[in-house]
Amino acid sequence: MTLLTEKRAPRTQHEKRKIRGKVHLREHLMGWLFVGPFGVVFLAFLIAPLGYALYLSLFQKKLIGGTSFVLFDNYVKAFTDPSFLSGVWFVLRFSLVSIPLQILIALALALILDAVTTLFARFSRLMIFLPYAIPTVIGAVMWGFLYSKGFGPLTDIFGLFGATAPDFLSSDLIFYGLLNVVTWQWAGYYMIILYAALQGVDPTLYEAARMDGAGRWQIATRIKIPLIAPALILILVFSLIGTLQFFNEPQILRYLAAGTIGTDFTPNMYAYQQAFSLANFNYGSAISFALGGIVFICVYAFLFFTRKRRSFL
Amino acid sequence: MTDHTSVRAGTRRPQRYLPMQILLGFLVIYFLVPFWWVIVNSSKDAPGLFGGGNTLWFTDQIDYIGNLKQLFTYDGGIYLRWILNSTLYAIAGGVGATVLAVMAGYGFAKYRFAARRFSFAVVLGALMVPATALVIPTFIMFSRLGLTNTVWAVILPSLLNPFGVYLMHVYARDAVPDELLDAARVDGAGEVRTFLQIALPLMRPAVVTVLLLSAVASWNNYFLPLAMLSDNRLFPVTVGLGLWQGIASANNSGGTSLWSLIILGSLVSVLPLIIAFFSLQRHWRGGLSVGGLR
Incomplete structure (x- = not known):
């Protein structure tokens, strides 16, 4: 019976120290039993591939002489390769524009939906969330149709005003074309997460603020937004990780926008092309790993600058 | 004051801010446009699809069943x-x-x-x-x-x-x-x-x-x-x-x-x-x- 009380989460550092030595072997075993199956998958499909990618990236395969160990040559090559660098530059630029845009829209929508409680608002919430249930590939296919000159309504709509329709698949506007697809796809999902966080806020806080004379706008900016800051940071991190790995949408729109989107449009597309079209797995791995490094640096830099606000990692 | 709390407390008196609802309406349209386009255009046969005409509305030929048959x-x-x-x-x-x-x-x-x-x-x-x-x-x-x-x-x-x-x-x-x-x-x-x-x-x-x-x-x-x-x-x-x-x-x-x-x-x-x-x-x-x- 004494063992059972020890299993309760200890409340203080002092208690913790007292108990640590006595935790029963059985608890170790049960803990590992529960975590073990995931651990196996984790080792097999995350740690092992990562290690293997690192290993592969240190070699080079030549037509003459076979595979040889070259240490960081592939990375030197990557960071001087204009294809890779232009891809990185694109995803960085794209992140800087698309993430704030998506989050602002999601935040505004979540605040509106938190305040307006009509039936129509509930209906809107579902409709705005709907694109999340659509595979990104299908979303890109759909928007590709809407952008296209033959099928899309843009020609008709702009024709009404006697204007020429913008071609979102041209190299000038593809940035905005993709921006629109991504915003459409993800804003609703982020909105739902923020909305859920808002719903979890204790409403007596608003009441207290109202007593002190705060208006709706002040309650939103001074109380609601700071309280859901952890959720905001969480989705910022996820969208940053996702956007830097941009692949599906440009890969699909590539077929329609012939010539606009090259095989090296984003780093991930370039890695895919190197590995699977050119069978250059060593260089492909180096590019993936370099991209992984960039993601890590960006995410940690972001988390560092927001460290006071977060509590989830 | 009281009606604000009552919403949260569960009596569910709807809060309607009309301008915001209109804004929501426009956004809902934006989020639904691709679905609408797909629903409309999957009813068309090849001439309807390629023959010009309104891309956001049905043609006289609505042929979901024929198209579904073809798809499957x-x-x-x-x-x-x-x-x-x-x-x-x-x-x-x-x-x-x-x-x-x-x-x-x-x-x-x-x-x-x-x-x-x-x-x-x-x-x-x-x-x-x-x-x-x-x-x-x-x-x-x-x-x-x-x-x-x-x-x-x-x-x-x-x-x-x-x-x-x-x-x-x-x-x-x-x-x-x-x-x-x-x-x-x-x-x-x-x-x-x-x-x-x-x-x-x-x-x-x-x-x-x-x-x-x-x-x-x-x-x-x-x-x-x-x-x-x-x-x-x-x-x-x-x-x-x-x-x-x-x-x-x-x-x-x-x-x-x-x-x-x-x-x-x-x-x-x-x-x-x-x-x-x-x-x-x-x-x-x-x-x-x-x-x-x-």
Whole structure:
């Protein structure tokens, strides 16, 4: 019976120290039993591939002489390769524009939906969330149709005003074309997460603020937004990780926008092309790993600058 | 004052701010436009699709049944196979990933075992590993094992869901009281039975959320199956429609009939998930707040 009380989460550092030595072997075993199956998958499909990618990236395969160990040559090559660098530059630029845009829209929508409680608002919430249930590939296919000159309504709509329709698949506007697809796809999902966080806020806080004379706008900016800051940071991190790995949408729109989107449009597309079209797995791995490094640096830099606000990692 | 509180307190007097509702209306239209376009244009035959006319409205010929027949018989009914493949990958990957995540999250939350803090930190670190960076090495590992171009090549890597573990950990920590588990143990229930009969029911909202999120992730997956599979009979619907899109774009005029198949194919492929989301709404919404709140 004494063992059972020890299993309760200890409340203080002092208690913790007292108990640590006595935790029963059985608890170790049960803990590992529960975590073990995931651990196996984790080792097999995350740690092992990562290690293997690192290993592969240190070699080079030549037509003459076979595979040889070259240490960081592939990375030197990557960071001087204009294809890779232009891809990185694109995803960085794209992140800087698309993430704030998506989050602002999601935040505004979540605040509106938190305040307006009509039936129509509930209906809107579902409709705005709907694109999340659509595979990104299908979303890109759909928007590709809407952008296209033959099928899309843009020609008709702009024709009404006697204007020429913008071609979102041209190299000038593809940035905005993709921006629109991504915003459409993800804003609703982020909105739902923020909305859920808002719903979890204790409403007596608003009441207290109202007593002190705060208006709706002040309650939103001074109380609601700071309280859901952890959720905001969480989705910022996820969208940053996702956007830097941009692949599906440009890969699909590539077929329609012939010539606009090259095989090296984003780093991930370039890695895919190197590995699977050119069978250059060593260089492909180096590019993936370099991209992984960039993601890590960006995410940690972001988390560092927001460290006071977060509590989830 | 009072009517503001009453909304929260549950009397549900609707708050209507008309300008905001109008704004919402416009946004809803924006979010629905692609769906509307697909619904309208999948009713058209090839002349209706290519003959100009209003692209946002129906033609006189509304022929869903004929188009559906064409979609499901084209190339020996390959489309239905893709849908079934996607279903298999989503269910196998979703259920597998969820079972592993629920167990691991519960284990991390409720047992203090050796190297727990370190392992959990590693799992959290893994959230930042770009999933696609893993595809190339996993492909080579699988090709050594002869697993590429099999269903396993898509299912096995989808079992990994570190975010699910994080979500379950947070939820189990807060929603399952230690006292309750201890009480069950006092009554003589084993650890496994305590988990299944006491903890699991309490974790249900988060379980449904993780299940939906992992199933959606598997259903939507494109990069992994694109890299792993070469036999188009194993493709999920995302890769299949991407293939058609590539073919149709390559031969601009010859692909006329393929375009209408792609349009209807997109519409049909999104229905299962939409239905799943709507019917399970009550269950997953409670779970979503978990990840965001802390």
